[in-house]
Amino acid sequence: MIRFNKPYVTGNEMKNIQSVLKSGRMAGNGEFTQKCQEWLECEIGCGKALLTNSCTAALEMAIILADIGRGDEVIIPSYTFVSTANAVVLRGGIPVFVDIREDTLNIDETKIEAAITARTKAIIVVHYAGVACEMDTIMGIAEKYKLLVIEDAAQGILAKYKGRPLGSIGHLAALSFHETKNLVSGEGGALLINDAAFQKRAEIIWEKGTNRKEFYKGLVDKYSWVDIGSSYLPGELMAAFLYGQLISSEIIDRARMKVWNRYQESFAAAEKYNKFRRPIIPKEISHNGHIYYLLLPTASDRDQMLQRLQVKGIGVVFHYIPLHSSPAGIRYGRICGDMGVTDSVASRLIRLPLWGEMKEEEVELVISLVQDEANHIEENVLSE
Ligand SMILES: *Cc1c(COP(=O)(O)O)cnc(C)c1O
Numbered sequence: 157m158i159r160f161n162k163p164y165v166t167g168n169e170m171k172n173i174q175s176v177l178k179s180g181r182m183a184g185n186g187e188f189t190q191k192c193q194e195w196l197e198c199e200i201g202c203g204k205a206l207l208t209n210s211c212t213a214a215l216e217m218a219i220i221l222a223d224i225g226r227g228d229e230v231i232i233p234s235y236t237f238v239s240t241a242n243a244v245v246l247r248g249g250i251p252v253f254v255d256i257r258e259d260t261l262n263i264d265e266t267k268i269e270a271a272i273t274a275r276t277k278a279i280i281v282v283h284y285a286g287v288a289c290e291m292d293t294i295m296g297i298a299e300k301y302k303l304l305v306i307e308d309a310a311q312g313i314l315a316k317y318k319g320r321p322l323g324s325i326g327h328l329a330a331l332s333f334h335e336t337k338n339l340v341s342g343e344g345g346a347l348l349i350n351d352a353a354f355q356k357r358a359e360i361i362w363e364k365g366t367n368r369k370e371f372y373k374g375l376v377d378k379y380s381w382v383d384i385g386s387s388y389l390p391g392e393l394m395a396a397f398l399y400g401q402l403i404s405s406e407i408i409d410r411a412r413m414k415v416w417n418r419y420q421e422s423f424a425a426a427e428k429y430n431k432f433r434r435p436i437i438p439k440e441i442s443h444n445g446h447i448y449y450l451l452l453p454t455a456s457d458r459d460q461m462l463q464r465l466q467v468k469g470i471g472v473v474f475h476y477i478p479l480h481s482s483p484a485g486i487r488y489g490r491i492c493g494d495m496g497v498t499d500s501v502a503s504r505l506i507r508l509p510l511w512g513e514m515k516e517e518e519v520e521l522v523i524s525l526v527q528d529e530a531n532h533i534e535e536n537v538l539s540e
Pocket of ligand 1: 209210211212237239308311332344345
């Protein structure tokens with residue numbers, strides 16, 4: 157049995173947790189929260205970073221900061237996790253779904269302008285598999301129409317677009333440290349604030365709508381309810397675990413990239429015979445080995461490969477059900493244009509096991525079983 161994913165634990169996490177227990181300060185915004193935030197600000201080169209309980213929470217904060225209200229529209233890809241759209245809907249906004257590009261599976265920047273109306277306030281881009289969206293074009297459109305850009309960089313930590321770390325480009329960005337991501341704390345995330353105008357309000361929203369931060373700094377004489385907010389900041393135990401991951405990020409990413417690169421070179425031949433297509437990484441983009449996927453020729457090829465590999469104990473999985481055709485997406489969202497690429501990709505994509513501590517023989521076993529299945533695809537074609 158080869159699992160789809162297994163978090164990489166470095167050993168530093170436990171030491172940090174023990175130090176929190178010894179200090180007796182377990183609530184949020186303590187020493188390790190500060191350390192994590194400083195690390196993110198320094199490594200990503202973003203503005204202010206605030207740790208959150210999840211990427212979902214960070215996206216909710218971003219939508220509050222963007223002042224999305226009833227009837228306001230936010231342009232997003234349909235091929236993404238529910239949290240991207242949910243954050244908008246929770247504030248009464250309308251997610252407007254745009255199709256994705258065939259190569260990167262990211263929002264198709266050439267289709268964004270057609271989706272803009274008088275009610276459009278923001279664009280949320282999703283860097284699928286840690287491969288950057290076409291940010292220069294997207295930031296240009298946003299500037300032209302005075303829209304905010306929020307990066308859903310849940311999968312994008314330490315990946316780059318033209319040398320710039322993901323999460324440092326949009327006005328706001330959200331990271332995830334969920335168990336399935338590259339760097340983890342079980343559940344966890346961060347809001348990155350690149351436009352300094354949002355910083356003060358972000359800290360209030362983060363602290364349940366209070367001015368507690370100013371109170372502790374001695375700037376006000378009592379702390380009170382000053383704005384809307386929620387309990388978005390995580391406890392110190394989570395931050396302590398996360399800090400152990402952050403300082404080992406290079407080792408973790410290198411280990412993932414090794415597996416990713418081995419897959420990519422092994423499947424080159426099969427791709428030549430049109431058995432499937434491998435991930436496409438545009439020039440000037442460096443990714444972080446977050447996902448290794450294959451696109452099969454048809455939905456039935458994909459379903460068959462998924463089932464046959466799972467029976468053999470290989471943890472392969474498909475990915476998103478497009479939001480525009482999900483029950484809540486139909487109820488709360490709106491489509492702009494054709495969703496052909498999204499629908500096609502969603503039905504043909506398979507993700508292979510990928511984690512840092514995968515043994516070489518495990519990687520080779522996955523490769524050989526996938527290649528066996530690829531031969532099967534040919535048989536199907538010939539017998540038709
Ligand atoms: C994982 C993920 C999320 C949600 O992250 P959580 O930390 O689990 O809330 C949101 N968007 C994308 C694109 C993701 O991959």
